[in-house]
Amino acid sequence: MGLWNGVRRRAWSLALLAVAGAGLVWAQRTYRGIELPPDFDIPEPEDGAKPAEFVFARLVYSDLYAGQELSERPWHIDSPAAERHFLQGLRRLSNIDARSKEQYVSPADEDFFDYPWLYAVEPGHWDLTAEEVEKLREYLLRGGMLVLDDFHGTVEWENFLRGMRQIFPERPVVEVPPDDEVFHVLYDVEAREQIPGVQMLYTGQTWEQDGKDPHWRGVYDDDGRLMVLINWNMDLGDAWEHADWPEYPERYTAMAYRMAINYVIYAMTH
Numbered sequence: 001m002g003l004w005n006g007v008r009r010r011a012w013s014l015a016l017l018a019v020a021g022a023g024l025v026w027a028q029r030t031y032r033g034i035e036l037p038p039d040f041d042i043p044e045p046e047d048g049a050k051p052a053e054f055v056f057a058r059l060v061y062s063d064l065y066a067g068q069e070l071s072e073r074p075w076h077i078d079s080p081a082a083e084r085h086f087l088q089g090l091r092r093l094s095n096i097d098a099r100s101k102e103q104y105v106s107p108a109d110e111d112f113f114d115y116p117w118l119y120a121v122e123p124g125h126w127d128l129t130a131e132e133v134e135k136l137r138e139y140l141l142r143g144g145m146l147v148l149d150d151f152h153g154t155v156e157w158e159n160f161l162r163g164m165r166q167i168f169p170e171r172p173v174v175e176v177p178p179d180d181e182v183f184h185v186l187y188d189v190e191a192r193e194q195i196p197g198v199q200m201l202y203t204g205q206t207w208e209q210d211g212k213d214p215h216w217r218g219v220y221d222d223d224g225r226l227m228v229l230i231n232w233n234m235d236l237g238d239a240w241e242h243a244d245w246p247e248y249p250e251r252y253t254a255m256a257y258r259m260a261i262n263y264v265i266y267a268m269t270h
Contacts, residue, residue, distance in 0.1 A: 048101030056083045057115035060106040074122035078237040086240040089257045107135035117267040118146045124156025133166045140227040145267035150235045153209030176218040182266045187258040197235035
């Protein structure tokens with residue numbers, strides 16, 4: 001599939017210009033990370049602290065495992081390798097001015113509303129506080145987008161849904177149709193398939209727990225904008241993290257990059 005369609009490229013460029021002014025505030029935010037364990041062998045990007053138009057913000061949320069080591073907290077899974085690999089691809093495959101380093105963002109942060117795109121993993125284990133619920137609701141209604149990834153099966157779905165119903169008790173979680181713009185804003189993602197975690201290399205199956213069927217679900221605002229995009233029974237983060245593994249199938253990595261690049265562009269233009 002060709003990257004650039006002429007009409008789409010012009011429309012996208014105009015849309016990015018329209019949001020450029022709004023991005024000036026959050027683009028200038030300096031890097032805020034966390035102290036990684038000494039055994040984390042992740043290269044530090046030379047320009048990781050440089051301000052940019054797009055910042056990959058990972059949501060830090062309260063979970064069911066308070067007191068555990070950082071590497072065992074569900075919100076931290078695959079980080080920072082997943083983000084840094086994805087950002088390399090985003091910078092190479094688009095003209096988005098993206099920072100090469102991730103940002104960890106909590107609803108308690110003063111600059112929480114400065115990031116138009118939030119990525120959260122393993123929300124099947126979240127245990128949101130009242131403050132987090134209130135801040136996330138306000139963030140989404142003010143134009144932010146939350147992308148959820150890497151949770152599987154009915155048990156994790158039910159716990160995730162409890163949290164989502166706290167955020168939006170009156171808004172339904174629905175299937176995102178294949179013709180939604182989020183799947184076509186740059187890449188035409190027609191043949192969607194389950195993006196498996198790395199465990200597939202050892203188990204031979206693309207699913208985890210009882211999550212055999214992938215679902216793209218979402219929550220829309222009153223104007224039809226997708227506020228929450230739910231990637232259930234799949235693991236885009238693993239596909240980015242292991243993009244340089246010869247053993248991990250290239251077709252899953254390619255699909256994960258196309259989807260996520262679309263998600264970023266959608267958030268920046270809607």
